[in-house]
Amino acid sequence: MAYEHLTFDVAERIATVTLNRPDKLNALSDALMGELGRAIDEARVRPDVGAVLLTGAGRAFGAGADISELAGQSAVQGKARAERGQRVFRRFETSPKPTIAAVNGVALGGGCELAMACHLRIASESAKFGQPEVKLGTVPGYGGTQRLPRLVGKGRALQLLLTGETIDAAEAYRIGLVNRVVPAAQLMDVCRVMLATMLAQGPLALAHCIEAVDRGLDMSLDDAIALEASFFGLLSATADKAEGMRAFLEKRPASFSGA
Numbered sequence: 001m002a003y004e005h006l007t008f009d010v011a012e013r014i015a016t017v018t019l020n021r022p023d024k025l026n027a028l029s030d031a032l033m034g035e036l037g038r039a040i041d042e043a044r045v046r047p048d049v050g051a052v053l054l055t056g057a058g059r060a061f062g063a064g065a066d067i068s069e070l071a072g073q074s075a076v077q078g079k080a081r082a083e084r085g086q087r088v089f090r091r092f093e094t095s096p097k098p099t100i101a102a103v104n105g106v107a108l109g110g111g112c113e114l115a116m117a118c119h120l121r122i123a124s125e126s127a128k129f130g131q132p133e134v135k136l137g138t139v140p141g142y143g144g145t146q147r148l149p150r151l152v153g154k155g156r157a158l159q160l161l162l163t164g165e166t167i168d169a170a171e172a173y174r175i176g177l178v179n180r181v182v183p184a185a186q187l188m189d190v191c192r193v194m195l196a197t198m199l200a201q202g203p204l205a206l207a208h209c210i211e212a213v214d215r216g217l218d219m220s221l222d223d224a225i226a227l228e229a230s231f232f233g234l235l236s237a238t239a240d241k242a243e244g245m246r247a248f249l250e251k252r253p254a255s256f257s258g259a
């Protein structure tokens with residue numbers, strides 16, 4: 001598939017998606033958002049892809065929605081734009097294949113929201129995070145008001161949302177917004193090693209962990225653990241579960257087929 005505003009490369013079962021508008025700090029224009037939607041769909045369906053690594057070209061991860069496009073939008077257009085972006089980000093969040101955001105620079109506004117829609121966030125030491133929408137007289141539109149409190153708690157989320165302040169990678173780690181902070185030169189390698197660790201596990205197990213966490217967080221604990229029990233039962237019928245347990249008992253590494 002051809003892309004103009006991002007690059008899509010597959011190696012060792014990892015699809016690396018790189019936002020590629022470096023001159024505009026990878027601002028999420030409508031065109032880039034459209035391609036991002038196509039890219040995650042391509043990664044989800046391709047059998048040679050087992051995981052997704054998302055990053056930005058140049059000095060930014062993503063500086064947010066393209067303000068030049070938002071400036072003239074009507075109320076109806078604004079709502080439609082938010083819903084379109086939310087749908088794309090939800091495709092990352094619900095991907096049965098693990099997604100990691102390699103945050104190489106600023107992740108502001110929609111850039112931070114995109115990183116939050118990925119399953120994990122690994123930041124370079126120079127990364128910065130924030131939801132500056134209040135400075136523009138608006139609110140986050142791509143899920144930020146909901147994913148941020150789920151990740152860092154209500155008080156910390158409201159601090160970031162209401163001040164519009166930018167925090168550095170160390171602070172993002174301290175409040176639980178990112179999983180790990182690494183030197184810039186190691187960022188992509190660290191992410192690839194982490195994804196390789198996941199890719200060595202049973203793909204059906206990964207997909208069901210992701211779905212249990214994603215759906216369970218919005219359920220009562222009783223309903224959520226019932227969902228977990230049904231997944232636990234379901235996976236008992238898979239070749240992967242048989243192989244995983246047999247390999248343990250035979251003291252050898254498991255070789256999963258995803259069936």
Ligand code: COA
Nearest residue numbers: 023024025027063064065066067068106108109110132133
């Ligand atoms: N939308 C559109 N263009 C953007 C953008 C955005 N969200 N963020 C950056 N750009 C563009 C700038 O307009 C500039 O383009 P130009 O060279 O044609 O003038 C280019 O990217 C470089 O940005 P610049 O502001 O010159 O870089 P900087 O290092 O001085 O500042 C930021 C970096 C991230 C602090 C600053 O660009 C910024 O505040 N961006 C907006 C962040 C934001 O509010 N995001 C939420 C949007 S809802």
